[in-house]
Amino acid sequence: MAQDELLGLLGRRREGDGVKANDRRLNVRKTYKMFVGGAFVRSESGRSYPVHSPDGELLARASAGSRKDVRDAVRSARGAQPGWAARSAYNRGQILYRVAEVMDSRRSEVAEEVARAVGGHAAVSEVDAAVDRWVWYAGWCDKFPQVLGGANPVAGDYFNFTVPEPVGVVGIAAPENSPLLGLVSRLAPALVSGNAAVVLSSECFPLPSVTLAEILATGDVPPGVVNVLTGRRPAMLAALAGHGEVDCLDLTGCEQTPQSGDGPEPLVEAESLAAKSVTRVVKATTAQRLWFEPSSESPYLIGEFCEYKTVWHPKGR
């Protein structure tokens, strides 16, 4: 930020002039690391990349995640998922509500970060919408099976019911242009049923996703349930899509733009890799990508990250 640079210049000048250094405060810059298995880690590759604002201003450096980071993240998600799914629906609901609480308490900070990333207008309302979205999905945890599943009236003397279950590990390519609200709109419904997630952050605007990770860590989301990777998307996406332990892939973030003739390579590659292990691919519909609208939230979206299990048992004396 310009202010940072100004302070930096002031600091150097003051040193040179022999002015007391604690006259003006030199701010402590945040180091943006990735979030894997409940810990904030740098990429095993040792690489990072500069993140700029839309104005071209350097905001910070973010970790450049590698294929191995993807594998680590999937492993930690796989390990955490059964425990998350085994928690009571009431407990999961409380934890997701706690995420809303923590995000709300850091509202202005998150808004400032969103503003720096994608521009000032609507940043506060974006954070507010994200908080609302956590609250809305938190309340679904102990309700969606009643809406999506049910008892089935089959012929013969059988009791038959269908329950939605978490599909397992969900890989999420976060929406590129809505680094906070877009991500929350895809992540929250995946978590409701008990999935664990590996998130590939927006490549251009990754910083809010790292702050979101801090909020998740401060809330009571168990380690490994959400993993956030930053960096160049194509290589990480290929590793994620081709990973046999990923059960569902949300490719909303690499939705092809119909206008561009040459664009959709990463999407095609990711979908081809997913097909090799019959991994389900989901994408937000046009209405669901209106992130500020209620149309982007739906219990059926929770269902897209679920498997339906049907159980039969005969009746008898």
Added chain:
Amino acid sequence: MTRIAPTSPQAPAQPKEAPAQPPAAETGAPRLPAPAPGAGAQLEFGPHSYAPAPEATDLVEIAPSYGLFIDGEFVAPRSDQTITTLNPATARPLSVVPQSGPEDVDLAVAAAGKAAVSWGRAPGKVRARYLYRIARLLQERSREFAVLETLDNGKPVKESRDVDIPLAAAHFFHHAGWADKLEYAFAGAVARPVGPVGQVIPWNFPLLMAAWKLAPALAAGNTVVLKPAETTPLSALALADVLQEADLPPGVVNIITGNGITGDALVRHQGVRKVAFTGSTVVGKSIGSALAGSGKRLTLELGGKAANIVFEDAALDQVTEGIVNGIYFNQGQVCCAGSRLLVQESVAETVVAKLRRRLDTLRVGDPLDKNTDIGAVNSAAQLSKIAELVNSGVDEGAEIYQPACDLPDIGYFFRPTLFCGVSQSHRIAREEIFGPVLSVLTFRTPDEAVEKANNTAYGLSAGIWTEKGSRILWMAERMKAGVVWANTFNRFDPASPFGGYRESGYGREGGRQGMLSYVELEPAGPAGAAPAGATA
């Protein structure tokens, strides 16, 4: 139109008086030990003698050749290539159908595209009427369809008569009722059709799979191009006759025949907005790759290697029947077949002894005979695949048991087969055989049963046999499978969603969850769509 001559009745399997001998000469496998003593009282299944009881075939008319059903009419194909469909019980030709080429696919998809607007906008009540009509017509012509299905597929007529055809009619009847109730199916959302659908179905339940595909698609307002399997096109073409009789508007359903090349052209066609496929996992993966980046919706119902898990407290005579139903139903050519028997160690010997006795009484032979339990395998290719995997089981050291029944001299028949001493690494425990071949493995604890049951890339179905209710629910929760049958197996119903986890595919067929595959859910508008009593 020519009438088909009744197939010559096969000699029924001889009643077994002497203990059956495994055909050691064929397989070279060591013989199993005699049934365990102290197995307790046993059900008696025979010996009985059966006179041949062949179903009449004169109510079925099979044309010497067929065209394609496009835009409401049977039309001559543009392609000059053809496929001969055989009766697998005799290996003799039944008829000749077109091997549809790209031009034929174009015409069929164009017809579906043209019909999409009016069918999608037709009131649900109107669509429902057509589906009810189709259901009723199938019921009226059920015997004809049963015989036709058995002739083309090789399955025992008692199965086509009692399972395939009634269930197919039930699917149309059930989904007819969804057509005018979609606004209640998905609260808060408006369900719109997806667009023209390309559907590719397998040969194991030809008419039933056509019904599973067509009924929900049509109920939701989609138009369809359906491709039946290469070896079993006849019941789908007969269904086209039913659709005409029901006055279904032209182009709403188009049926094109052909092999995998035709299927590939169909799923890749630009005019198709959604693809539904039931078949092998290998083909499912290739369809997934073909559709990458296309934006088309896709549902897959693929292979399976289901565990059928027997605990020591289960009712073992019922279990035996359930296992037999689970793996020998439809010659084992069932994607959800219970092909891995996981039996608790303490009762393994007893269960295997009961199974062997039951296998000896299974009647293998003429599928048209109403007493036949096991008919013909669908094709020579499938027969050789089964034989190849069975040989691998013998080579890898599993103990084979086959009853010494006589097989017909002609046609594609395979003895019901039981393998003991199977380890999880054996091919017969890992690969889908799609034949009447059961692999028996054992376990000691429920945890071990869960681990072994889920130790597969597939996840379509599972069976649990125990008298303990809490254990059923505990096990059912842990099965990575879309359908769990507890103290039963191979039950199907139009109201019951069916489909797999993992490499068994995604999407469900049947019930409200099945309708999800054929609708686009749009948010209900703020006005008008709010539930009664709610404020905007």
